[in-house]
Amino acid sequence: MSLNRRRHATDLETISVTVPEAAVEGYETAISTVCPTVGIFEFDEEERLWRVEGVKDTGHGEEELAAALALAALTTGVTAELERTYTETDGWLARTYESFPAQEVGKRFVVRGSHLDTPPDGNRITITLDAGMAFGSGEHGSTRGCLRALELIAYRKPQRILDLGCGSGILAMAAAALLHRPVLATDIDPWSVRITQENAARNGLSQLIEARLGNGWSTPEIRRRAPYDLVFANILARPLCLMAKDLSRYLAPNGTVILAGLLNTQVRMVLAAHQRCGLVLERHLREGDWGTLILRKPARF
Structure with missing residues (x-):
């Protein structure tokens, strides 16, 4: 089952706003309240304007x-006009497939949609999934940064x-495939949990990946399995800061x-929050405007 075919008897709509960089995080948080995944794209480099958009069922969650x-x-302090573009599900899927070629990331990974017929690259770890309504397809700078960071550590x-x-x-699958170790994958969105389970099965990784519903460190199951040797947290800047202590x-x-x-x-803000909690910076990777931080906890803390 493609992760894009989400119980859609209705049409989809793309909602978006165009805002200055300082307002990106606030509007990303707003749109994510009703959209399972949110994209951020540079709209005007000279004016430093960004387009924040998400896809949802038409009419869902208006209040x-x-x-x-x-x-x-x-x-x-920025009032942005909400734009809407309506589209039929099949049309959106077709455009998504067309714009999702195989993505080579770092030296070890290639991310491919299930619609591609060409043989996979035998020299790379292939992760098969479809760009769609659960975040993470290998295209976004934050995902690519995480995969590069995984290679380094x-x-x-x-x-x-x-x-x-x-x-x-995608990150759980990459870690399981590269390290051959079990991974606990959690998300606050039930749909993302289901998609992770389906993608793990598609890639033959079900025995290594356990996907569970959870709200960050407040989830008892996540705390019970601690401490962790490796944690991926590809979220948003402000929630990362709030979770630094945990x-x-x-x-x-x-x-x-x-x-x-x-x-x-936003790197300086996020880094400072974690350094205050004793973590040490090892690398700051850049993928265009996006940053990925590799931090480590000292042996004696």
């Missing part, structure tokens, strides 16, 4: 969306691995965390 947008305007052979906010499950607490000594979902301009 929640209106309230979230009002809050975003209040907290950012793989020699440490982490045993206990957590993908916090797994989306499509992350440090549940990370094993010498454990590694890969943080993403932040613009390079």
